[in-house]
Amino acid sequence: SDEKTGAIYGKRKIDVEPVFGFLKANLCFTRFSVRGKEKVRNDLGFALMAVNMRKYAVQTALLGRESAPWPSKKGSNHQNSVIGTFFNSFQLVMSQPLLHVIK
Helix, strand or coil, X not given: CHHHHHHHHHHHCCXXXXXXXXXXXXXXXXXXXXXXXXXXXXXXXHHHHHHHHHHHHHHHHHCCCCCCCCCCCCCCCHHHHHHHHHHHHHHHHHCCCCCCCCC
16 A cells, blocks of 8 residues: 555656646745636646746846846845746737738
């Protein structure tokens, strides 16, 4: 039974769990604020998009730098770059027309 349990637990150690841990620890995303499968799916989509945008901001900020791969927490300007990336992307998306009519 212990070997079987160990095999099952070993399968849980994949790269999916750190994403949800990151959502809880760094983005304070612990529960959904909406009801219904479609709304929860949208809410989770926004949260995961925030994670991806944060990764993109880190990669963009580190491009061309030869320092440590992750900035230190003290004195880091990382959060400002994440917020700036989010709002720039949001502005780009919202500036596009909702419907494209083909003539």
